[in-house]
Amino acid sequence: MNRYTRRTFMLETAMVAVAIAFAFPVYVLVNLALRAPSDTSSPIRPTTAPTLVNFTQAWQQAGLGGALVNSVVVTAVSVLIVLAVSSLAAYPLARSTAHWSRGAFLLIMLGLILPFQLASLPLYQTIRDLGLLGSVWSLILFYSGLQVPFTTFLYVGFLRALPRDFEDAASIDGCTPLENFRYVVFPMLKPVTVTALVLNAVSVWNDFFTPLLYLSGSDHQTMPVAIAGFVGQYVSDWNLIFAALLISIVPVLAVYLALQRSIINGFAGGLKG
């Protein structure tokens, strides 16, 4: 069973073929992004005279630099807030059996079912009345609340499986609940914090609907909205569009390849939560 047999070789060949099929769209993406607009040969034929002109043009015209900064700021700040408030909330929710604790937990879990489309239209009005439309703060506020249920769910599940002995020992030694959380509980939550960090960062970074609503018509764009705007503007100039798409993918893939083990484990980690 643990030997490399003929059947293993056949499986290997089949899997590599599948992977090539999966990678094919990416080949076309790179191939066309490197191609001058005047070259109208078949998109699957390798480009004969590769050029970087599309990249410089896309970078300048799509305002991707500013969008990249906005996306980084929005993702970093809102994920930080979500992790902080959710882990803190999970502590009593996982440990206390009081009525208020159970009630609060159920209320927050209700958020797992509610689709954000229901909240986002009335919230649009509130954000507008607060004068926050077009500001990245509206997004940070939105994600900080939207991601609470899922993150709290992960933390509570993990915390319930942890023994209370360390907390009890620390409190006998005179730790206040806050110190206990900061120095005893939170460090033990590290594995689930990594999972929550990865899943939240990916979903905030990739979200399109919310910034489309709250930032449309302003100069402040996140990456997905900047890309959509650019595609709308250069409808059929696909070489240029593909260069912009590739620019937006590169930072994400770079982070993914650098941290692939934690990221894949993070996604799979939701299984244990």
Next chain:
Amino acid sequence: MTIDTKARPSPAVVTATRPRRSRVAPPWWFVAPAMALFAFVVLVPSARGVYYAFTDWDGLDPEFSFVGLRNFAGMLDDPTALQAVWHTVLIAVAITVIQNGIGLLLALGVNSMIKTRNVLRVLLFAPAVVTPIVTAYLWRNLLGPDGAVNSLLGAAGLGSWQQDWLGNPRLALWMIVLVIVWQFAGYSMVIFLAGLQSIPREIYEAAALDGTGAVRRFWSIVRPLLAPAITVNLMLSIIGGIKLFDQVYALTGGGPGHATDTIATLIYKDAFTLGEFGYSVALAVVLTAIVAVASAGQYTVLSRHERAAS
């Protein structure tokens, strides 16, 4: 200095005078920041949304009136809305079946002795981290009249199959499913793989020694032990499918005609191009109901399975 320290009680004395507690009770206010954000962003607006669904609110005018069930009754006379509900359910079911089927096969393939297993795992999962709107624009070109899919067909001698894949009302919906499966099959794979790797090797080996065939081994041993992974995967894909917006927006914009409109795209169009906020939030209420029914149904069926398996 020395006198000063002697004058103070030692820290040990201070601790001893504190009341002793054997158990920490984390205070309720630890929940307050999370609850405040959640209430402001999700709970209160959702409740208002449900209320607005019974009004003729246009999103701007502070004056609006209560119209009862008119918005919901209007949906029954609105073929676009009925179609969108059908498309939403169809997409969710198709994605759930196809994406998880392929994801499971990939997981079984990668969870073997093949040498490329680590590279393949990283490669096949990669699309799942890329922004959906970006992959959707990529595929919009691939599936276009001059796109790479038609070029491939031409090169394979299947020129008669060439067409505008997204412009064909009968195929466009399935093209959206294809794009989502391409992007997220690796995601399902990773979750199945984690489930497969948690199954102790001895169990397979014992069954193999007993002469159990591969199919039987999968069905009687792997499948029941995979129950938690199946639950997570089905939950993720069905809810993701029901809420689908980005890919439809980027690939077809709901077209041709309304051939690929989902509830989520109609919510957006009705609110922001037609100004019918009341009707739009009523659609969002329907969406919520579908998600709730799907989650509850899945939870009941799957937790029964998980219990049976354990």
